[in-house]
Amino acid sequence: MIEVLSVTAEVYPLIKTGGLADVAGALPAALAQSGVTMRTLIPGYPAVMSRMTSGREVWSSEDLFGVPARLIAGRVEGLDLIVLDAPVLYDRPGNPYVGPEGWDWPDNWKRFAALSWVASELGLGLVEGYRPQIIHAHDWQAGLVAAYVKYGPSATLKTVMTVHNMAFQGTFGAEIFPQLRLPQHAFSVEGVEYYGGVGYLKAGVECADVVTTVSPSYAAEIRTPAFGMGLDGLLNNRSATVHGVLNGIDMDAWNPATDPALAQNYTASTIQQRGVNKRALQEAFGLEASNGPLFAVVSRLTWQKGIDLLAANIDQIVQAGGQLAVLGSGETELENAVRAAVMRHPGQVGLVTGYNEALSHLIQGGADVMVVPSRFEPCGLTQLYALRYGCIPLVSRVGGLNDTVIDANVAAMQADVATGVQFAPPDAHALGDAIRRTLALYADEKSWKKMQRRGMKSDVSWQASAARYAQLYASLIGVTTDDNPDH
Numbered sequence: 001m002i003e004v005l006s007v008t009a010e011v012y013p014l015i016k017t018g019g020l021a022d023v024a025g026a027l028p029a030a031l032a033q034s035g036v037t038m039r040t041l042i043p044g045y046p047a048v049m050s051r052m053t054s055g056r057e058v059w060s061s062e063d064l065f066g067v068p069a070r071l072i073a074g075r076v077e078g079l080d081l082i083v084l085d086a087p088v089l090y091d092r093p094g095n096p097y098v099g100p101e102g103w104d105w106p107d108n109w110k111r112f113a114a115l116s117w118v119a120s121e122l123g124l125g126l127v128e129g130y131r132p133q134i135i136h137a138h139d140w141q142a143g144l145v146a147a148y149v150k151y152g153p154s155a156t157l158k159t160v161m162t163v164h165n166m167a168f169q170g171t172f173g174a175e176i177f178p179q180l181r182l183p184q185h186a187f188s189v190e191g192v193e194y195y196g197g198v199g200y201l202k203a204g205v206e207c208a209d210v211v212t213t214v215s216p217s218y219a220a221e222i223r224t225p226a227f228g229m230g231l232d233g234l235l236n237n238r239s240a241t242v243h244g245v246l247n248g249i250d251m252d253a254w255n256p257a258t259d260p261a262l263a264q265n266y267t268a269s270t271i272q273q274r275g276v277n278k279r280a281l282q283e284a285f286g287l288e289a290s291n292g293p294l295f296a297v298v299s300r301l302t303w304q305k306g307i308d309l310l311a312a313n314i315d316q317i318v319q320a321g322g323q324l325a326v327l328g329s330g331e332t333e334l335e336n337a338v339r340a341a342v343m344r345h346p347g348q349v350g351l352v353t354g355y356n357e358a359l360s361h362l363i364q365g366g367a368d369v370m371v372v373p374s375r376f377e378p379c380g381l382t383q384l385y386a387l388r389y390g391c392i393p394l395v396s397r398v399g400g401l402n403d404t405v406i407d408a409n410v411a412a413m414q415a416d417v418a419t420g421v422q423f424a425p426p427d428a429h430a431l432g433d434a435i436r437r438t439l440a441l442y443a444d445e446k447s448w449k450k451m452q453r454r455g456m457k458s459d460v461s462w463q464a465s466a467a468r469y470a471q472l473y474a475s476l477i478g479v480t481t482d483d484n485p486d487h
Contacts, residue, residue, distance in 0.1 A: 285350025
């Protein structure tokens with residue numbers, strides 16, 4: 001059995017702002033089948049502490065970066081958790097990263113340095129009876145873990161750094177360095193220094209034994225200037241240690257046959273019953289009853305997600321007899337662009353702002369088309385949920401979208417392998433063409449149903465990917481397995 005400590009700023013179902021939480025929540029159970037025991041270290045936000053009522057204190061200090069803190073161990077929702085309870089750092093309402101005004105908390109550098117430092121100390125035996133062989137750090141919030149290990153006393157502890165989105169890097173001014181509990185020589189290009197400041201993600205990519213990201217295509221893309229966000233040179237230097245391991249989804253939480261959020265459960269063989277969910281979805285978004293194609297978006301409304309490309313094509317969707325339901329929030333300009341479309345097309349376009357887990361399930365179970373027009377997408381989970389629910393994904397040909405959706409071109413349709421529609425390049429014109437192709441496919445009911453069933457039979461589980469992670473872990477500590485991870 002391989003012992004791994006996962007370090008993450010969020011984990012579903014306790015605290016979630018995006019796909020990172022879903023991955024961190026699903027991976028431990030998936031890895032258990034591959035001989036890996038994974039515990040998860042997470043900050044003690046209010047939403048987390050309220051669920052840790054039966055946990056036990058396993059460590060305490062009056063001076064964790066100047067504040068009192070303790071570790072609480074417990075099991076919640078099937079997850080073995082170690083919670084860093086430091087109220088001065090984490091006992092704050094709402095979003096874990098930003099304050100009520102929408103600005104990053106000014107002490108985020110300290111909040112996540114503390115998390116990373118505690119993780120590295122756990123790897124050295126901070127808690128009696130527990131000593132992981134590997135620490136698996138997720139995104140910039142855990143980026144300093146690998147630096148603390150590299151510049152610490154342990155030569156045997158191994159680190160894995162997973163980049164879920166290269167755009168979020170955790171960069172801070174050089175003035176914080178003296179407070180990070182790192183030796184002076186760590187402030188170098190081979191350590192945490194990044195353009196004169198401190199880069200948390202950069203530190204993780206530089207110092208970890210293995211770097212993974214969440215799809216093979218994204219692993220290649222981030223080694224180019226267009227997608228590397230300034231770290232492409234470093235990633236190319238470390239290319240032998242960079243692996244793309246595709247995300248999976250929790251097949252129990254996302255199961256149309258049993259999902260309690262649906263108005264009507266169904267399977268691939270009873271797919272015609274999806275119509276009940278479509279009507280429920282139309283009602284939820286204030287849309288008229290219609291048999292035309294219902295397009296949907298479940299996303300942060302941002303430039304990265306290509307929402308402006310969609311906004312430029314909403315009129316075309318409605319003019320062709322389609323409808324659009326949008327769930328999400330983000331950049332004010334893009335929210336307003338969708339709101340303007342709602343005003344132009346009452347009863348045909350609907351918008352619900354914010355995050356709503358149950359509604360996102362109903363959308364997958366009721367919409368005909370899930371639009372994911374991202375300019376870049378490390379993996380994407382929305383299209384995986386869509387495949388599972390028989391909702392046809394319409395996606396840009398980037399990152400994990402490219403790796404998980406088979407485009408309905410002529411050859412793929414003839415070979416009976418198509419599962420969705422892809423478009424490139426990520427611009428409004430190409431998306432418009434893809435929408436027209438999708439409308440034509442929808443008009444052929446027999447072919448559409450076949451494509452839906454094909455998607456529902458796609459393997460979007462964690463099984464293969466968990467086996468790849470297990471092989472990477474095993475190779476780090478000198479254990480051999482039969483699996484061979486993709487580069």
